[in-house]
Amino acid sequence: MDVLSDVITTMRTGRPASRRLRVDAPWCYRFDPYEGAGFHILLRGTGWLLTEGAEPVPLATGDVVLVPHGSAHVLSHMPRAEGAVPLDDAEADPQGRVEFLCGKYRLDHARGHPLLASLPDVVHLPAGPGRHPELRAAVDLLAAEVTGDRSGRDAVVSGLLDLLLVYMARAWFEEHPDGGWPRALGDREVAAVLEALHTEPAAPWRLEDLAARVGLSRATLARRFTALTGQPPMTYLTWWRMTSAAHLLRTGDQPLTAVARQVGYGSPFAFSHAFKRHFGRTPTHFRADASPPEPH
Numbered sequence: 001m002d003v004l005s006d007v008i009t010t011m012r013t014g015r016p017a018s019r020r021l022r023v024d025a026p027w028c029y030r031f032d033p034y035e036g037a038g039f040h041i042l043l044r045g046t047g048w049l050l051t052e053g054a055e056p057v058p059l060a061t062g063d064v065v066l067v068p069h070g071s072a073h074v075l076s077h078m079p080r081a082e083g084a085v086p087l088d089d090a091e092a093d094p095q096g097r098v099e100f101l102c103g104k105y106r107l108d109h110a111r112g113h114p115l116l117a118s119l120p121d122v123v124h125l126p127a128g129p130g131r132h133p134e135l136r137a138a139v140d141l142l143a144a145e146v147t148g149d150r151s152g153r154d155a156v157v158s159g160l161l162d163l164l165l166v167y168m169a170r171a172w173f174e175e176h177p178d179g180g181w182p183r184a185l186g187d188r189e190v191a192a193v194l195e196a197l198h199t200e201p202a203a204p205w206r207l208e209d210l211a212a213r214v215g216l217s218r219a220t221l222a223r224r225f226t227a228l229t230g231q232p233p234m235t236y237l238t239w240w241r242m243t244s245a246a247h248l249l250r251t252g253d254q255p256l257t258a259v260a261r262q263v264g265y266g267s268p269f270a271f272s273h274a275f276k277r278h279f280g281r282t283p284t285h286f287r288a289d290a291s292p293p294e295p296h
Contacts, residue, residue: 001194001199002195002198003115003185003191004145004166004169004170004173004185005166005192006168007113007115007116008116008165008166008199009242009247010111010113010243010247011107011108011109011111011112011113011116011247012049012105012106012107012108013106013108013250013251014105014106015158016103016104016105016115016158016161016162016165017102017103017104017109018101018104018146018157018161019087019101019102019103020043020099020100020101020146021087021092021099021100021101021102021138022092022093022094022095022099023090023091023092023093023094023096023098024093024096024097024122025074025077025078025096025098025101026077026078026083027077027090027098027104028074028075028076028077028078028080028081028082028083028084028085028130029075029076029084029085029086029087029090029153030072030074030081030084030085030086030087031067031069031072031075031087031102031250032086033070033072033074033102033109034070034106035070035106035107035109036070036105036106036107036109037066037067037068037069037070037104037107037165038066038067038070038073038102038103038104038105039064039065039066039067039102039103039104039105039164039165039168039235040059040064040065040067040075040100040102040103041062041063041064041065041101041102041139041142041143042059042060042062042063042064042098042099042100042166042259043061043099043100043101043143043147044061044098044099044100044131045061045075045097045098045099045100046058046060046061046077046098047059047075047076047077047098047100048075048077048078048079049065049073049075049122049124050073050074050075050079050080050081051071051073051121052072052077054081054121054122055091056080057122057124057134058079059124059143060126060127061127062126062127062136062139062252063124063125063126063127064124064125064127064135064139064164064168064273065067065122065123065124065125066119066122066123066165066168066169066172067100067121067122067123067180068116068120068121068123068169068241069109069117069119069121070104070107070109070120071122072120073122075087075100075102077098080292084261085159085263087102093191093242098111101142101143101146102267105161105165108246108247108250109247111247113230114181114230115181116169118168118179118180118181118182119172121206123168123172125168125171132167132171132174134167134170135164135167135168135170135171138160138163138167140165141156141160142157142160142164143158143207147278160214166229168288171258173185176280180227180228180230181228181229183228184225184228184229184271185241187224188214189214189215189216189221189224190224190225190228192213192214193210193213193214193221193225194229194238196210196213197210197233197236197237197240198240201237201240201241201244201263201264202241202260202261202262202263202264203264204235204264205234205237207222207233207234210233210278231284238274238278239278241263241264242274242275242278242279243267243272244263245259245260245262245263245271245275245283246264246279246286248262248263249283249286250286250287256268256271256272256283256284259271260272271283272284
């Protein structure tokens, strides 16, 4: 199991949405805080991204911006936010010289993974020769689809948006390999342990089993894993089991016995006890609270 893909899948709570817009100056759009992640791709022209308390970020054609924590921000033709209006109020100009694609992903930040939490408020990925070719290819394909009207367009755009989120996160991690989680994914032994825990969260893992698997002593593994991820291996395993269980309860209708088994608990009673200790609610109450209200 690829850790980054697993993390994104577990945090996702719905399908991505996007909107393409062509405008001409002056233009200035406000994006309110959002329970998820936002992104912008400048398909043509230039602009600025502004967030409170930070320097304006200049954008050029081909630039990609990810706002991973759903922070409030402004997209504008100038490095100022005066007169910003919601994007929903935008009036398109078919002859506009600036074109961009804005979108958002629904993510459950309440149970967010530290891998994505480690991203800054704004991830700016400038265009440039040889920079992140997979990301650039996805952007080019997405631009071609959103500007056309070919059959299957909706399915293709949805799939490309899913790829885009992975490529944006991957690109930032590749550019910042010295951070905690990027270093964890780049550390052969720690990455192997993470992969094992994500691939088989229900396995009866012990620290000595994980250490033997990667050829380290228990003390060395515990020390290195904790330094890079912020949690000891067994603490991380428990946390990931509970996070995975919350995802299964929120998105599916499997009985508690099946959910308990998938996250390493032999009985619904033991699972319910651990889940309530972690989230303050029983799995049954958690699932009920996460379900949409019945239509009237």
